[in-house]
Amino acid sequence: MPATRDVVTYCRICPATCGIVVTVEDRADGAIIVKVVGDEDNPLTRGFTCTKGRHIGDLVHAANRRRTSARRAADGELEPISAAQAIEEIAARLNDVIAGHGPDAVALFTGTAAAMSSLTLPAARGFWHTVGSRSKYSTMSVDQSAKWVTEGRLGQWAAGGQRFADADVWMFFGTNPLVSMQGGYFTGYPVHDGVRRLKAEVDRGLRLVVVDPRRTETAAQAEVHLQLVPGTDATLAAGLLRQIFADGLTDNVFVDRWVDGAADLAAAVNAFTPEVVAAVCGVSADDVIGAARIFGGATSGMATSGTGPDMGAHANLAEHLVQSLNVVCGRYPRPGDPLASVAVLGAARGLPAQVVAPRREWESTRSPVTGFGQVHGESPAVTLPDEILAGSIRALLVVGANPANAVADSSRMIEALASLDLLVTIDPFDSDTAALADYVIAPVIHLERPDTTRGYEGLMDRPFAQYTPAVVAAPDETIDDWEFLLRLGQAMGATVKIAGREYAPSDPVPSTDALLASFAGRGQVDLASVQAAVHGAVFDAAEPPRATPPAADADGRFDLLPADVGAELAMLSETQQVGNPGELLLAVRRHKNTLNSLGPQIETLVDGSGNRAHLHPRDLEGHGLREGDRASLSTQYGSVEVVVTADETLRPGVVTLAHGYGGSGPRGERVGANVNALLSGTADLQSISAMPRLTGVPVSIAATTG
Numbered sequence: 139m140p141a142t143r144d145v146v147t148y149c150r151i152c153p154a155t156c157g158i159v160v161t162v163e164d165r166a167d168g169a170i171i172v173k174v175v176g177d178e179d180n181p182l183t184r185g186f187t188c189t190k191g192r193h194i195g196d197l198v199h200a201a202n203r204r205r206t207s208a209r210r211a212a213d214g215e216l217e218p219i220s221a222a223q224a225i226e227e228i229a230a231r232l233n234d235v236i237a238g239h240g241p242d243a244v245a246l247f248t249g250t251a252a253a254m255s256s257l258t259l260p261a262a263r264g265f266w267h268t269v270g271s272r273s274k275y276s277t278m279s280v281d282q283s284a285k286w287v288t289e290g291r292l293g294q295w296a297a298g299g300q301r302f303a304d305a306d307v308w309m310f311f312g313t314n315p316l317v318s319m320q321g322g323y324f325t326g327y328p329v330h331d332g333v334r335r336l337k338a339e340v341d342r343g344l345r346l347v348v349v350d351p352r353r354t355e356t357a358a359q360a361e362v363h364l365q366l367v368p369g370t371d372a373t374l375a376a377g378l379l380r381q382i383f384a385d386g387l388t389d390n391v392f393v394d395r396w397v398d399g400a401a402d403l404a405a406a407v408n409a410f411t412p413e414v415v416a417a418v419c420g421v422s423a424d425d426v427i428g429a430a431r432i433f434g435g436a437t438s439g440m441a442t443s444g445t446g447p448d449m450g451a452h453a454n455l456a457e458h459l460v461q462s463l464n465v466v467c468g469r470y471p472r473p474g475d476p477l478a479s480v481a482v483l484g485a486a487r488g489l490p491a492q493v494v495a496p497r498r499e500w501e502s503t504r505s506p507v508t509g510f511g512q513v514h515g516e517s518p519a520v521t522l523p524d525e526i527l528a529g530s531i532r533a534l535l536v537v538g539a540n541p542a543n544a545v546a547d548s549s550r551m552i553e554a555l556a557s558l559d560l561l562v563t564i565d566p567f568d569s570d571t572a573a574l575a576d577y578v579i580a581p582v583i584h585l586e587r588p589d590t591t592r593g594y595e596g597l598m599d600r601p602f603a604q605y606t607p608a609v610v611a612a613p614d615e616t617i618d619d620w621e622f623l624l625r626l627g628q629a630m631g632a633t634v635k636i637a638g639r640e641y642a643p644s645d646p647v648p649s650t651d652a653l654l655a656s657f658a659g660r661g662q663v664d665l666a667s668v669q670a671a672v673h674g675a676v677f678d679a680a681e682p683p684r685a686t687p688p689a690a691d692a693d694g695r696f697d698l699l700p701a702d703v704g705a706e707l708a709m710l711s712e713t714q715q716v717g718n719p720g721e722l723l724l725a726v727r728r729h730k731n732t733l734n735s736l737g738p739q740i741e742t743l744v745d746g747s748g749n750r751a752h753l754h755p756r757d758l759e760g761h762g763l764r765e766g767d768r769a770s771l772s773t774q775y776g777s778v779e780v781v782v783t784a785d786e787t788l789r790p791g792v793v794t795l796a797h798g799y800g801g802s803g804p805r806g807e808r809v810g811a812n813v814n815a816l817l818s819g820t821a822d823l824q825s826i827s828a829m830p831r832l833t834g835v836p837v838s839i840a841a842t843t844g
């Protein structure tokens with residue numbers, strides 16, 4: 139029997155950071171992960187895992203995992219190259235681009251995998267600062283950019299949101315945390331051990347309202363489920379606001395002190411009667427009234443949203459109105475209240491209970507090529523092809539992202555990426571983006587690196603921290619993301635600042651552990667104490683950060699109805715219709731076994747049938763389709779072939795097809811259809827954010843003959 143050992147660590151596929159115990163077999167040719175189970179002794183996640191976590195070894199050891207970096211040769215094929223050589227060559231080429239066209243001609247694109255190691259984003263920020271380019275992109279602009287737009291138009295509460303654990307009510311718009319582990323972006327919803335946490339809170343008496351076209355795992359727990367037509371959230375939220383105003387359920391003391399435009403908003407939503415909402419959204423008028431009363435009648439608890447409302451026809455308006463529910467009801471921490479997130483390895487900061495006034499940075503940062511400005515210092519991902527094709531961006535560095543797959547109108551993105559002077563991606567798999575790249579850097583992946591939970595403290599409501607050593611050694615020729623970024627900056631001749639320290643070109647590169655220590659340098663608990671708690675620990679000694687009193691001169695106010703929001707709302711009340719009656723609408727959704735484009739290439743996670751289109755059984759029958767049939771799914775922009783499956787949880791008339799498929803599988807074949815081949819990257823873009831329409835998109839389906 140070969141020797142095995144158990145290593146206590148946590149999964150780093152998604153931000154739920156489930157504690158796991160990994161059984162490793164030490165073989166002559168290296169260590170192999172043979173088993174993964176949930177760590178019952180992890181005080182935060184208590185043994186919870188999902189299938190992806192239990193198959194994390196299949197990702198680490200996947201046959202098609204990239205173990206050596208590669209350079210595109212003259213014949214178009216990728217040839218092996220050492221990371222050190224690649225860094226030298228890339229640095230020289232980036233410096234050439236900057237010398238010829240200025241720093242903005244070099245762009246950075248970060249994605250979800252960049253957030254799964256606590257050092258990658260700090261390193262990317264440090265590298266980016268040295269390049270000095272303003273061309274920054276991330277997947278946030280094809281995800282929930284409406285949240286950033288809303289902060290910019292409505293304002294935000296400096297002390298963040300209320301805590302889930304103390305709430306009387308919670309209203310989820312278009313998020314299914316029991317699958318996605320999300321529940322709203324950086325709100326008080328606990329993503330850790332979320333399945334049991336949600337149930338425990340409902341058992342305690344939390345009143346749950348879910349707004350979702352699918353009877354999701356989360357909706358099944360709700361007191362009221364508003365199963366709306368996708369893309370109609372703005373109308374629904376306007377109706378909820380109308381009812382709350384009509385019933386006098388607003389927090390008038392809060393509104394008087396901190397809010398402008400309440401009377402204007404009340405007038406603007408007046409047309410959205412329960413009957414109008416019922417007709418547009420396809421829900422019952424009584425449920426609209428009931429949901430408004432449950433929310434407005436409570437003393438605490440928030441309305442939070444996920445991707446659903448932020449990917450539809452009126453994404454920015456919908457998000458503005460969802461957040462307005464919190465504003466008019468004053469659902470924010472007051473001085474002395476504990477904040478929704480904690481700090482253990484991070485610095486404890488009390489935050490003031492006051493409004494950060496709206497700031498419309500996009501108005502002063504418009505691109506001469508696209509006319510769109512920046513939101514949170516980022517340009518919209520769908521506009522990247524325009525910048526590339528106009529010649530304003532010539533080199534792109536992709537970190538933990540797969541833009542060739544993830545962005546609407548994938549063929550347009552692919553055409554643009556292929557025309558770059560230089561495309562570099564750091565990716566353990568041959569993603570659609572890697573297939574176009576001049577250099578593909580092979581990174582160390584999760585279980586091969588030491589790490590801490592420092593990067594996820596913003597999502598935790600208890601003062602938990604965990605350190606993990608590397609569970610297995612990384613393949614010799616791989617390089618960690620942070621190290622690649624640091625070395626690249628140094629090779630370009632720059633001093634790079636990461637996690638509070640500066641590294642000049644000739645400085646030695648620190649170890650990952652040394653960098654983790656400097657990243658935890660301002661924490662409430664020292665790294666050594668965290669390292670001593672193998673399963674992670676809740677550090678009760680760490681004071682929960684609390685909301686502090688507002689500054690004496692705090693004069694920021696929420697703006698409920700700025701002119702552009704008012705104009706969109708007026709337009710909405712005139713054109714309240716998404717699609718035509720009887721038409722099928724495509725909606726976004728996530729599945730348990732895949733995380734964006736991670737999963738389809740792993741046979742233990744996804745069976746060979748590829749990306750299945752889900753339809754209500756009645757819709758299958760109505761289109762002459764049966765379970766497992768092949769069909770072509772088409773929009774006015776494109777067509778893909780899918781296998782259909784019956785799904786009773788869907789609202790009739792809704793079709794779901796997950797994103798992330800369509801890349802190459804273990805044998806290089808395409809796995810499933812890419813939904814972004816059906817979506818436009820130029821039509822129906824949201825104002826300000828250029829967010830493409832990904833949900834509530836009319837589709838047709840027909841059996842594939844022959």
Ligand SMILES: Nc1nc2c(c(=O)[nH]1)N[C@H]1C(S)=C(S)[C@@H](COP(=O)(O)OP(=O)(O)OC[C@H]3O[C@@H](n4cnc5c(=O)[nH]c(N)nc54)[C@H](O)[C@@H]3O)O[C@H]1N2
Pocket residue numbers: 152250281311312313314315317318319320321322349350351352354367368369370371443444445446447450725726727728729730731732733734833834
């Ligand atoms: N297993 C798994 N987990 C993931 C991911 C994954 O791919 N797989 N991805 C991660 C990422 S990158 C993100 S951003 C988060 C996202 O986290 P969530 O936003 O929670 O994602 P979903 O689980 O897809 O939930 C979105 C819900 O919106 C509903 N919906 C669709 N259209 C509409 C609409 O127009 N209005 C409303 N109200 N609802 C609508 C869908 O039915 C679905 O239930 O998940 C993260 N976690």
Ligand SMILES: Nc1nc2c(c(=O)[nH]1)N[C@H]1C(S)=C(S)[C@@H](COP(=O)(O)OP(=O)(O)OC[C@H]3O[C@@H](n4cnc5c(=O)[nH]c(N)nc54)[C@H](O)[C@@H]3O)O[C@H]1N2
Pocket residue numbers: 248249250251252255277278280281282445537538539540541544545546564565566567569581582583584619726727733734735736796797798813814817832
């Ligand atoms: N139509 C449609 N499109 C969508 C969505 C939708 O719902 N519908 N959802 C959108 C959303 S919310 C998001 S966030 C985006 C997702 O967009 P992306 O973040 O671009 O998608 P991922 O597939 O998660 O890409 C992550 C890449 O990182 C690689 N990777 C994994 N581990 C590591 C690592 O340790 N280091 C490095 N360097 N790379 C690693 C993976 O192999 C993968 O290629 O897609 C968006 N696109």
Ligand code: SF4
Pocket residue numbers: 149150151152153154155156186187188189190191192319
């Ligand atoms: S939910 Fe699944 S993928 Fe996310 S951390 Fe837990 S085990 Fe990993």
Ligand SMILES: [Mo]
Pocket residue numbers: 250277281
């Ligand atoms: Mo996302």
